[in-house]
């Protein structure tokens with residue numbers, strides 16, 4: 001929103017009125033209207049104690065399930081999805097997300113498997129940004145840059161949980177309040193993430209946040225998928241479509257250079273279905289920087305529109321994963337940094353490119369790049385974001 005300051009006042013007022021109606025900053029009354037009447041036929045969600053934090057606080061695990069037989073386990077540590085079962089074309093269910101089978105392993109070393117990411121998903125250059133004349137310093141936990149909210153991001157905190165089963169499916173509401181100055185970010189931020197497993201095998205994720213000071217927010221979900229259900233296999237045979245005709249090239253620290261580059265004629269063109277492995281080792285300088293795909297694609301849909309962003313098909317199992325969002329970007333990461341050092345519960349270890357992530361989000365480093373859509377949140381406004389992962393077979 002800083003760009004509008006040099007325009008005539010009447011234009012500024014016009015833009016402000018437009019902004020009042022935009023999806024990112026809805027007023028509380030509008031959201032209440034959208035809230036479903038959920039009191040009828042509610043039942044509690046299955047839960048167990050999953051483990052204990054070093055200070056003795058209990059971590060719970062909730063299981064979302066539907067009549068079709070899909071199950072999703074979520075723990076209150078990091079809001080992490082630890083297991084997600086989906087049928088293949090023969091109706092056989094497998095877990096399709098990478099994870100661990102105990103809290104200790106998540107506490108020891110977790111490359112964001114299944115986690116909620118905040119306050120800022122992806123990177124902020126040199127861990128610094130300015131807002132209204134003040135400069136804020138964040139942890140530099142990825143070389144010289146800030147990644148995924150810092151040392152103790154939302155992936156490493158305990159969330160309050162409330163689960164229920166309704167006629168529409170299973171819902172888990174997770175809440176967390178991040179204090180003013182936590183990880184260097186301004187403002188006390190109240191966050192709520194709602195996971196709903198629908199009857200037709202979709203996980204609908206809705207994010208909301210409110211602040212008491214101007215701040216920046218960019219929330220996402222960091223599940224690592226392998227639709228084969230066999231994590232000993234890489235994902236190079238999965239076929240991917242990204243609804244994007246351009247992507248954001250990066251520098252050596254994976255910070256966008258500011259260029260919007262057309263994908264046509266490059267290995268980044270997933271406008272038509274293509275195996276992930278076809279061009280991944282094409283010798284392209286952008287692929288060399290990420291050791292594979294680790295870039296943000298600029299979605300074709302207009303900002304704030306909710307629509308299909310990505311679709312992945314695993315030919316052998318027949319599983320299809322579609323991703324819908326109202327975010328302007330999607331980070332496609334092909335698991336390049338996994339190196340076989342982390343144990344897989346079913347035996348063996350997680351190897352390079354044994355998974356892929358599709359992280360819906362605003363663009364990396366937006367707080368420092370005025371041409372990117374704004375990630376600013378002001379007191380009185382409500383940040384909202386929605387992403388839906390739908391599983392089918394063909």
Ligand code: GLA
Nearest residue numbers: 111112147294331333337357
């Ligand atoms: C994101 C980043 C990657 C990597 C993973 C976690 O996808 O873009 O570079 O940091 O998270 O390992």
